Amino acid sequence: MVKQLDDCLSVTFGALADPTRREILAMLAEGEATVTELTAPFAISMPAISRHLKVLEGAGLITRSRSGQHLTSSLRSAPLQEATEWMERYRQFWSASFDRLDAHLRQFQPGREGP
Amino acid sequence: MVKQLDDCLSVTFGALADPTRREILAMLAEGEATVTELTAPFAISMPAISRHLKVLEGAGLITRSRSGQHLTSSLRSAPLQEATEWMERYRQFWSASFDRLDAHLRQFQPGREGP
DNA sequence: TCTACGTTTAACATGTGTGTCAAATAACAG
DNA sequence: CTGTTATTTGACACACATGTTAAACGTAGA
Numbered sequence A, B: 001m002v003k004q005l006d007d008c009l010s011v012t013f014g015a016l017a018d019p020t021r022r023e024i025l026a027m028l029a030e031g032e033a034t035v036t037e038l039t040a041p042f043a044i045s046m047p048a049i050s051r052h053l054k055v056l057e058g059a060g061l062i063t064r065s066r067s068g069q070h071l072t073s074s075l076r077s078a079p080l081q082e083a084t085e086w087m088e089r090y091r092q093f094w095s096a097s098f099d100r101l102d103a104h105l106r107q108f109q110p111g112r113e114g115p
Numbered sequence C: 001t002c003t004a005c006g007t008t009t010a011a012c013a014t015g016t017g018t019g020t021c022a023a024a025t026a027a028c029a030g
Numbered sequence D: 001c002t003g004t005t006a007t008t009t010g011a012c013a014c015a016c017a018t019g020t021t022a023a024a025c026g027t028a029g030a
Helices: A003-016 A019-028 A035-039 A046-058 A078-096 A098-106 B003-016 B019-028 B035-039 B046-058 B078-096 B098-106
Strands: A062-067 A070-075 B062-067 B070-075
Touching: A003 A019, A003 A046, A003 A078, A003 B003, A003 B019, A019 A035, A019 A046, A019 A070, A019 B003, A035 A046, A035 A070, A046 A062, A046 A070, A078 B078, B003 B019, B003 B046, B003 B078, B019 B035, B019 B046, B019 B070, B035 B046, B035 B070, B046 B062, B046 B070
Parallel strands: none
Antiparallel strands: A062 A070, B062 B070
């Protein structure tokens, strides 16, 4: 029953997990852009960018609209809201129980790096 | 130069992109637990859970400490803070420009489901 | 020291993601 | 209609993620 939301979060976080896609979102935050424009700053091919855009669109993070020959992409907000809410739940929990947790952890954890 | 942070976000979002791992985080939010305890509610094997825990630890989302035979896992907060900050940047932008965007989008997007 | 328990590692199968280049589609201009 | 530009799709290659089972490791206790 919560499966639907769960999957939605997977798609959202999955889309956000790729640096190129986050870079694309950053570019779109400065205004909508065509695929060609979005491809320019990257060292990868246009088909690759096109696929990234498809992933972002599938996650509902952008929308696309054709104006003449150009297909412009623009940002959408809804999924981020959901993902942020999910994370806020944990952030709040963690902030609340941090002191207790922190003290507890310290006594077991000498260091975090290991071979 | 921002590459380091970028990679950190990839790891964080990547860890969050898996439903099993989010489920594990939800369980740990109710208190620390051993690998055996964390494996119980799932239909997958303990080695699989062990790997998920390793991913979560790699993302800094949990810490682990041995107490006797048991290896207990507990939540950490730092990476979520970073990821939330990243997303907040976009949420704010999107909220601000939502009206303008929304009107623009409506005229191009008849439906979001595909075959 | 031998045995049992809890957990991880090794080796492997398999599916999915990300990139490539070449060809196909879509809209526009002569 | 033909050609040009913008973008996507197809076919492939390769890497990585996730699951499995079997064996190894680490700690506790007889």
